[in-house]
Amino acid sequence: MLSVIDQQIAVIGNDPLSLGLVDAYRQRGKEVTLFTNGEPILYHNFEEEYSKRALDILTADNIKVVTNEHVTELDDNGIGITVATDGGSYSVSRAIVAAGQKPDTSIFEGVVEMDENGVIAVNEFIQTSDPDIYAVGGSTTIHYNPTGKDIYKPQPTEAVCQAVIVAQNINGGQVKDSGTQLSMSLNLDGTYMASLGLTYERAKAAGFDADVVTIEDNYRPEFMPTTTPVFMTLVWEKGTRRILGAQFMSKHDVSQSANLVSVCIQNRNSIDFLAYVDTLFQPNFDRPFNYVNLLAQAAVAKEDKKVSK
Missing domain, CATH: 3.50.50.60 (FAD/NAD(P)-binding domain)
Known part of the structure; x- marks a missing residue:
């Protein structure tokens, strides 16, 4: 305090x-x-x-x-x-x-598999190397869907999800963890920012032949009494056209838009899928094409232009 x-x-x-x-x-x-x-x-x-x-x-x-x-x-x-x-x-x-995190798992040395930093490896069912032992929270790996690799990045939401999955599985269930996109959002004095997956630089560092597009467009039609621009970015893998990450920034609350892109990354969807996926239209809320559709359409146009050359 x-x-x-x-x-x-x-x-x-x-x-x-x-x-x-x-x-x-x-x-x-x-x-x-x-x-x-x-x-x-x-x-x-x-x-x-x-x-x-x-x-x-x-x-x-x-x-x-x-x-x-x-x-x-x-x-x-x-x-x-x-x-x-x-x-x-x-x-x-x-x-x-912001000191970061380090797991305190020394009491499990020799009991379950862990890396040199003490991070406990878990599988998709949240089981350790001993299938009768489950581990959740800030001492375990999580599966990062954009790269397909297990990483150490403790997330409160992931810990809650892991705990629910473990509760199901110890009672005979076979529920799998769906992984994470590390979605985040914040509000800076009335400006909303949301991000998930890989940035362009991080995608390249991870070994992807990636591309990126950034546009700015209003969240709802100009004929409405008011509207607000949304600044937004989409990152994808060239060739496969698979979505790797996205970012949004606006005075309009765009935080929930990350959830739509998050599902696309988790399902390994392409920019083509997101460009024309069905979204709600009502002029009080958005355009005939949601601004996330428009962002993906810009990515498709950029990718198609390169292919046609």
Whole structure:
């Protein structure tokens, strides 16, 4: 808990939770400094233009953002915290650090299979190497559908899903875990951001021959009393045209749009499928083609243009 005297807050991290804390402290009237340790804002979740737009939002809210320095030390100076970086020092009342996760599974060494970091491997039924032992939550691998590989990235929603699956399976069920797209969303002072799957850079780093398209279009028709633009990106694999990731940003709540793309990634659907999949049309809510359809249609047009050359 922060007291009324904790006015200057440093948040050290570059993940959705860190940005959510920044916005929460802003709403409480705190003076916030965000340190992203040499990376653009939310670099692992969004393309560069989203990072720039997020930076504009934060600076407009008088949040100090430090992206070109690395935090090297935190020192309790008796009246607060000194945040030392490779470019200077900053005095704050409190510092919150996104420390990451590390499993504490030493008691299971020699009992179940785990990697050198202590992460317990589980199969699609959430069983360990001993089929009579199940493991859920922040000590286990999860199956990342965009790459088809098991990774360590603890997610509260995945832990809940795993627990429900285990409850079914220990009672004789054969329920499989469907994997994850690592969907995320946040609200920065009224601007909604959502991301799932791979960014273009991460797709290339994972070995995909990937492509990307970004468009901006209104979420509902222009003849309505008001409408709002949606900035959006789709990433796919060339050749197979399989969807690998997507990003959205708007003053309109676009967070649920991630769910539609999430199903497509989980089912290994193509950009062609998403381009014309049936979606609700009612001008109070969207266009005859939902903006997600339009995004996929832009991807199809770009891919078809390359094929025709």
